[in-house]
Amino acid sequence: MKELNELSFPDDVRYAESHEWARSEGDRVKVGITDYAQDQLGDIVFVELPEVGDTFDKGEEFGTVESVKAVSELYLPVAGEVVAVNSSLEDSPEKVNNAPYGDGWMIEVKADNPSELDGLMSKEAYLETLKG
Amino acid sequence: MTRMRYLPHTPEDIVAMLKAVGLDSLEGLFAHIPEDCRRREVLDIPEHLTEWELNDHMDMLAGSMAVSPEYKVFVGAGSYEHHVPSAVSFLLGRSEFVTAYTPYQPEVSQGTLQAIYEYQTLTARLLGMEVANASQYDGASALAEAMLMAIRVSRQKTVAVSRAVHPLYRRVLQTYFEPTGLEIRELPYLDDGTTDLRPLKDMDDLGGVAVQSPNFFGCIENLEDIKQTLQNTKALLVACFTEPLAYGLYKNPGQCGADIACGEGQSLGIPRSFGGPALGMFASKMKYVRNMPGRLVGQTVDLEGKRGHVLTLSTREQHIRREKATSNICTNHSLCALAAVMYMATLGGSGFRELAQLNYDRSEYLKSALARAGFKLPFSRATFNEFVVEFPAGFQKTYQRLLKKKMIAGLPLETYYPELKNHHLLCVTETITRADMDALAREIKK
Numbered sequence: 001m002k003e004l005n006e007l008s009f010p011d012d013v014r015y016a017e018s019h020e021w022a023r024s025e026g027d028r029v030k031v032g033i034t035d036y037a038q039d040q041l042g043d044i045v046f047v048e049l050p051e052v053g054d055t056f057d058k059g060e061e062f063g064t065v066e067s068v069k070a071v072s073e074l075y076l077p078v079a080g081e082v083v084a085v086n087s088s089l090e091d092s093p094e095k096v097n098n099a100p101y102g103d104g105w106m107i108e109v110k111a112d113n114p115s116e117l118d119g120l121m122s123k124e125a126y127l128e129t130l131k132g
Numbered sequence: 133m134t135r136m137r138y139l140p141h142t143p144e145d146i147v148a149m150l151k152a153v154g155l156d157s158l159e160g161l162f163a164h165i166p167e168d169c170r171r172r173e174v175l176d177i178p179e180h181l182t183e184w185e186l187n188d189h190m191d192m193l194a195g196s197m198a199v200s201p202e203y204k205v206f207v208g209a210g211s212y213e214h215h216v217p218s219a220v221s222f223l224l225g226r227s228e229f230v231t232a233y234t235p236y237q238p239e240v241s242q243g244t245l246q247a248i249y250e251y252q253t254l255t256a257r258l259l260g261m262e263v264a265n266a267s268q269y270d271g272a273s274a275l276a277e278a279m280l281m282a283i284r285v286s287r288q289k290t291v292a293v294s295r296a297v298h299p300l301y302r303r304v305l306q307t308y309f310e311p312t313g314l315e316i317r318e319l320p321y322l323d324d325g326t327t328d329l330r331p332l333k334d335m336d337d338l339g340g341v342a343v344q345s346p347n348f349f350g351c352i353e354n355l356e357d358i359k360q361t362l363q364n365t366k367a368l369l370v371a372c373f374t375e376p377l378a379y380g381l382y383k384n385p386g387q388c389g390a391d392i393a394c395g396e397g398q399s400l401g402i403p404r405s406f407g408g409p410a411l412g413m414f415a416s417k418m419k420y421v422r423n424m425p426g427r428l429v430g431q432t433v434d435l436e437g438k439r440g441h442v443l444t445l446s447t448r449e450q451h452i453r454r455e456k457a458t459s460n461i462c463t464n465h466s467l468c469a470l471a472a473v474m475y476m477a478t479l480g481g482s483g484f485r486e487l488a489q490l491n492y493d494r495s496e497y498l499k500s501a502l503a504r505a506g507f508k509l510p511f512s513r514a515t516f517n518e519f520v521v522e523f524p525a526g527f528q529k530t531y532q533r534l535l536k537k538k539m540i541a542g543l544p545l546e547t548y549y550p551e552l553k554n555h556h557l558l559c560v561t562e563t564i565t566r567a568d569m570d571a572l573a574r575e576i577k578k
Contacts, residue, residue: 046422048422066422066447070447070452071447071448071452071453071456073456
């Protein structure tokens with residue numbers, strides 16, 4: 001596993017305590033897991049995602065990510081309706097390891113209340129929790 | 133307390149240990165248990181027997197039972213009498229198999245792992261499915277696990293199960309579902325002995341539909357029709373069975389489009405033994421494998437490129453995934469699974485088909501004989517080695533008379549289906565001879 005200073009934490013996403021990130025893109029919010037999360041999990045072999053049209057509350061489980069070590073639940077940082085899922089992860093789950101904030105994104109939701117993003121952590125605040 | 137020789141501690145050991153923990157007597161170890169929770173009287177169990185007295189006792193008990201081959205038992209209903217080749221019993225008795233522990237360590241368990249892998253392979257082939265697990269406890273628990281899996285895959289909260297599924301399997305299913313808030317609906321059966329699919333049209337919220345074929349009445353269900361009916365719904369087709377030998381003659385669940393196949397494997401080389409131990413066979417389409425319950429053995433290669441076997445996809449299981457696991461059963465019936473794979477391998481594909489044909493032919497012979505004798509066969513659908521006969525009112529007397537002649541004329545269905553008075557479920561396997569059947573047909577008319 002890498003040191004914190006070897007991991008990347010971009011400024012343009014907001015962070016959840018459960019290690020998901022959320023990025024505002026127009027009226028949509030893109031969601032994935034952080035570089036820290038993928039590094040902790042190790043090689044990711046399977047990502048189970050919801051279907052377009054499913055709706056979830058803030059903090060509700062929307063899928064699972066399975067690595068060679070463990071299976072972890074994915075929690076939605078903002079309430080909303082799923083409008084897109086990254087189906088390329090079905091065949092290439094390693095994208096989550098290689099580009100957690102890019103090609104390794106998981107779902108896009110239409111947020112019920114976009115201001116929920118403000119309640120998530122900034123990069124600095126998230127890093128503080130990781131230093132613990 | 134009388135010290136028995138299999139207790140490893142000498143009185144000196146006990147005194148030393150008590151001294152180490154600062155107590156005077158063994159009683160002191162139990163001092164914290166409330167008085168009214170303590171049992172003071174001696175257990176009411178008989179005195180010990182010598183080896184020879186015990187043998188006599190067991191012989192006496194065995195002699196009080198009506199079992200084949202002394203009795204001609206025309207009863208199946210989920211447990212089937214088949215000849216088991218001696219090779220199976222011999223191989224199964226080898227200590228490497230009998231004493232094997234859970235194969236968590238592949239480096240010391242290749243034999244067990246390979247045997248289970250071969251069981252999974254033959255099970256998947258027999259059922260026409262893409263992946264099979266290392267086995268469940270029995271057919272009933274396999275069905276219950278299958279329905280929970282259908283719930284997980286479909287994300288629905290309701291399942292439907294045919295009334296022609298084994299009544300005891302349905303009770304186990306009920307036990308599994310009752311505390312969960314999930315709903316089970318029952319599908320009635322038609323006059324021809326198969327499941328009535330019409331109610332399905334009004335159930336658009338189902339996660340799974342369970343049908344058994346051959347069903348509890350012995351009738352072959354039209355699984356393809358059911359699959360057709362479920363098209364464009366989220367419901368998985370769960371094909372259940374109690375007699376997998378039928379797939380040597382009839383289409384298997386996979387050929388009929390089943391999403392999950394599950395049932396009892398006792399008939400594959402495992403003695404009936406008054407109902408257990410049994411073998412829960414479980415197979416699925418590969419796309420649902422991550423939702424499958426139970427242990428799974430996979431094949432891989434080691435660093436040198438040599439073939440090896442390991443437990444795989446363990447992230448589904450309880451020892452890793454805790455309460456989110458696909459099942460709370462962390463084990464399997466390995467020795468029974470090995471009996472089944474040895475049995476299937478011993479018979480081979482053509483032997484299996486021939487045996488299935490023989491079961492069918494014998495069963496048809498008795499069916500015709502009873503029809504000729506004037507008894508009603510209420511269900512018109514094709515059967516395998518079991519069928520229902522409607523006897524005249526007051527048949528109980530005849531049944532008792534036959535019992536005295538060491539013939540057991542089927543299972544009375546009224547216990548499970550109050551509407552089926554005087555209906556008996558009869559079974560004929562290769563262990564029943566033509567002479568046995570002629571004798572039954574002759575005696576039953578008297």
